[in-house]
Amino acid sequence: MTSPTPQAPVRRPTAADGFVVVDKPQGWTSHDVVGRLRRLAGTRKVGHAGTLDPMATGVLVLGIGKATRLLTYVVGADKDYDATVRLGVATTTDDAEGQVLSVAGPGAVEGVDRPALDAAVADLTGDIQQVPTSVSAIKVDGKRAYALARAGESVELRARPVTVSRFEVLAVRQVTATVADGGPDVPVVDIDVRVTVSSGTYVRALARDLGAALGTGGHLTALRRTRVGGYDLAGARTLDELEKQADADGTLATLPMAEAARATFPVRELDEDEVRALGYGQWVAPSGRPEVVAAISPSGELVALLEDTRRRGDDLARPVLVLAAH
Structure with a gap:
C-alpha cells in the first residue's frame, strides 16, 4: 500500500494592498516577522519600515503589495521608545545580548547622583553627533559593521548628526545584577527612560554614551518602540x-x-481632471507645500505622491510615485 502524497499547505488569499502595524515580540528578528506576514498575507511582496533588534519589542510597520512602495517614507519618520539603561556595565553590543567589556566598581555607581544624571541626559538631548553602535547595519568598506564586529575585527564608525528631541528619565533604581556565570552580584543603576529620536538614532548608543559620560559604562537592557511617525501601539x-x-x-x-x-x-x-492627468503621469498645479504630499481622489483612493518643483519657470507638482492607473 502506497503512502498518501503529502499535500502542500493551502495558500491564504492575497491580502489587499496596505499597511499592517505589528507589535513585534521579543526574540524575533524583523525578517522573522516579514516571513510570518508573507504567509498570513498570501504574498511574498511584504516589507518593513525600519529594523527592530531581536531583543526589542513594539511598533513595526509593514507594507503589503503596492504599499511596500510607501515604506521608504515611513523609514525616515521620527520614533518614540521606552527603554531601560543599566549603568555600571558596558558590553560589546551596547545591549544585554553582548559580552561584558567592563564593570564599574561600587563607588563609581553609588557616586552617580541625580544632578549628574540630569546633566548627562541634557548633553545627549537635541541635535548631537552620535557614533553608531559597532554592531549596526552600517556598511564599512562594503561590509556590514555587525559582521565585522562579530568576526573580531576592529570597527570604527564616524559620528553623524542625529536629533534626540526628548530624553526623559522616568525612574532610577539601585539594584544588583549578575554579570558573569558563577560570579557575585554587582551594584548597578537601572534607569527607565522615554526618548523621541530622529531616524538613524541608536538608543543603544545613547545608553553607551550616558554610561561613558558618568564614568560607569552603560548598556541597554530593554527597548520598546511605541511609535513610528503616525503609527503607534494603539493601532498595532x-x-x-x-x-x-x-x-x-x-x-x-x-x-x-x-x-x-x-x-x-x-x-x-x-x-x-487631476486624477486623470496623474494617471497618465502628467504634472498638475502645485500643492504649495515643501514636502511630499499624498494625492487622494474624490472616491478616497490614493492616486499618487506629489512633490512641488519648477519646470520652465512654472511652479508645478510632479508625481514622484503613481499608484492608481487612469
Whole structure:
C-alpha cells in the first residue's frame, strides 16, 4: 500500500494592498516577522519600515503589495521608545545580548547622583553627533559593521548628526545584577527612560554614551518602540491576533493605502481632471507645500505622491510615485 502524497499547505488569499502595524515580540528578528506576514498575507511582496533588534519589542510597520512602495517614507519618520539603561556595565553590543567589556566598581555607581544624571541626559538631548553602535547595519568598506564586529575585527564608525528631541528619565533604581556565570552580584543603576529620536538614532548608543559620560559604562537592557511617525501601539496587533483575524475572516486585514498615506503625509484632495492627468503621469498645479504630499481622489483612493518643483519657470507638482492607473 502506497503512502498518501503529502499535500502542500493551502495558500491564504492575497491580502489587499496596505499597511499592517505589528507589535513585534521579543526574540524575533524583523525578517522573522516579514516571513510570518508573507504567509498570513498570501504574498511574498511584504516589507518593513525600519529594523527592530531581536531583543526589542513594539511598533513595526509593514507594507503589503503596492504599499511596500510607501515604506521608504515611513523609514525616515521620527520614533518614540521606552527603554531601560543599566549603568555600571558596558558590553560589546551596547545591549544585554553582548559580552561584558567592563564593570564599574561600587563607588563609581553609588557616586552617580541625580544632578549628574540630569546633566548627562541634557548633553545627549537635541541635535548631537552620535557614533553608531559597532554592531549596526552600517556598511564599512562594503561590509556590514555587525559582521565585522562579530568576526573580531576592529570597527570604527564616524559620528553623524542625529536629533534626540526628548530624553526623559522616568525612574532610577539601585539594584544588583549578575554579570558573569558563577560570579557575585554587582551594584548597578537601572534607569527607565522615554526618548523621541530622529531616524538613524541608536538608543543603544545613547545608553553607551550616558554610561561613558558618568564614568560607569552603560548598556541597554530593554527597548520598546511605541511609535513610528503616525503609527503607534494603539493601532498595532500581535502576530497571534493577526493570525486569528485572518483565520476568522478568510484574509488578512490591512490598513488601506489611502489611510496609511494620511498617517504619513500631508494630504491633497484631487478633482477628477487631476486624477486623470496623474494617471497618465502628467504634472498638475502645485500643492504649495515643501514636502511630499499624498494625492487622494474624490472616491478616497490614493492616486499618487506629489512633490512641488519648477519646470520652465512654472511652479508645478510632479508625481514622484503613481499608484492608481487612469
